[in-house]
Amino acid sequence: MPFSSNPIYLLVILTMVISWLIQWRLRSKFSKYAQIGLQSGLSGRQIAELMLADHGITDVRVISTEGRLTDHYNPADKTVNLSEAVYEERSAAAAAVAAHECGHAVQHATAYSMLQFRSTMVPVLSSVSTYMPWILIAGVLMIRTSIIPLGLGIVLFSLTTLFSFVTLPVEFDASRRALAWIDKRGIVTTQEHAMAKDALWWAAMTYVVAAISSLATLLYYVSIFMGGRDRR
Template sequence: MILSPFYMLLIGLTLVSFLIQWRLRSKFTQYSHIGLQSGLSGKQIAELMLVDNNIHDVKVVSTEGRLSDHYNPADKTVNLSAEVYEGRSAAAAAVAAHECGHAVQHATAYSMLQFRSTMVPALSAVSRFMPWILLAGVLMIRTSVIPLGLGIALFSLTTLFSFVTLPVEFDASKRALAWIDRRGIVTTQEHAMAKDALWWAAMTYVVAAISSLATLLYYVSIFMGGRNRN
């Protein structure tokens, strides 16, 4: 059986995603074993960055899971995994500062973060039934294109969200790297490692966005084919 170009593209993107995830974990493990000359922990770095940006209403807390680090704008917490929270490495410094970069975005009303935040409630509401609508749309394509059209409209929101996420993540990394360098948190060599770790993390979002777009176009191609037959 010869696979269609869309299927080949999706398979290729899936493989690339796995490789990037593996590379990210590999880099994080590698840089986690290299201690910072400053000796600061991820928790200390995060708290220092918040203070330097005049942010006093955000808490730095430890959370379960590996690479589960995130900033929660709802309760204003910087959630760091145990190895980042307690870690004193280039990897811990990069991740801690990156998540605080999101807190700085929130405090300064960064437009793309605000836009992404407004999309979250709608995406949470549609994510539960969107796959079923898409499945029904594909199965019913010979009789009606309306269900698939609705599914495509909903899926386009997730694709838009994935692309809006890109500038938010890149900007947070940019803020993080500029601050740890300016504050003397890292040496030149440590800065290079932190930058490399954040670059691989950013690539996971890039591949996710491209994969979402490819999937959306796949459904659109089915929709167009069904409309021409009906």
Template sequence: MGIYFIVIVFMLASMWVSWRLKSKFKKYSEIPLQSGYTGREIAEMMLADHGITDVRVISVAGRLTDHYNPADKTVNLSEYVYEARSAAAAAVSAHECGHAVQHAKAYSFLKFRSAMVPALSIASRYMQWIILIGIFMLQTTPIPLAIGVGLFALTTLFSFVTLPVEFDASKRALAWIGTNNIVNKQEYAMSKDALKWAAMTYVVAALGSLATLLYYASLLLGRRD
């Protein structure tokens, strides 16, 4: 019962952090950036300042869909960031470029995470079904659940490897926008706060994944809380 309760707590925490993140970005998206730069311009300037010439900045649909794709070397900015001139847009665009800088500099945790992606895609496709089958067959054989727990452990490891990648990208972003007059002091504080809440979603996800892993492991080991 104890581990199950912890899993529920992290599910609720994840929902709250997600709501908090969206409200922060909505608030900071409504405050015009004094420098007047768009998210696209900020991204292009940051890439240029780091000598990165083989990464494209493109627009993608949706809200909070911003990401860096190392496979095709693109900084993908959502439509709410690409042409926006706000503290939120500055934070997001610089953060995604932070990943591009990591890629260019062969940042170790990013390389490790990227190497995990092929195995993770396979694990994610079959993991829940294997775990479900394993739970039903637990009294007969522990093998399916053991395999499922192993696959879930891989996804949990990926969640924790993601943390230093995200924190480092935010650190690079804030350092760059702060020293290149992209934002003023007040806007810097807003950008830092926005990225803090974005990072919290990854922290909660990682801890929630660990709690769920422990729950499945307890079933496998025959413990009931």
């Protein structure tokens, strides 16, 4: 089946375009909100440390990491990693990101089930990610002689798709925790809360599109697999 006539292939292309647009919108939103200072005057680091303390978390460090939008929580060494700008900035964007990453730390401390499930998948995905692309390529090239390689590739790729969808509730829950806390603690004003919520919504959309894109790609390989099986 030619690529251009496969609707699933067209869906893959469409999700790639949408992903680029959302990434652009996300960067635009964060750049805009980074220019608006918090009335509380707290930096991203201070907000993160305060949120951790309020939740009784004393074994997690807040550190600065290089890059832009590189913020993340590392459950392995219990660190909230804030990009250099977020670490120092005193803006609605910095407040949103810092609190969101601490939301993951709270999930970890409270044994949030979806985070635990996602964490158990990481070692497996790390071990197969190196070989999976090559297995898929070999499977597509060998489809006329054997469907086994592509079938194996599909099984492995389905794990990455599952991981993408498991990530969604983890990210949305972290944002929910973050927004509830910064509001209750008086970190932000009503207007700043709206900006923080908007920034986190666009960040969440990147995960949603990534999950849909992964599913579309999986279905595309499945369509090739089914076509190869039917020709046998």
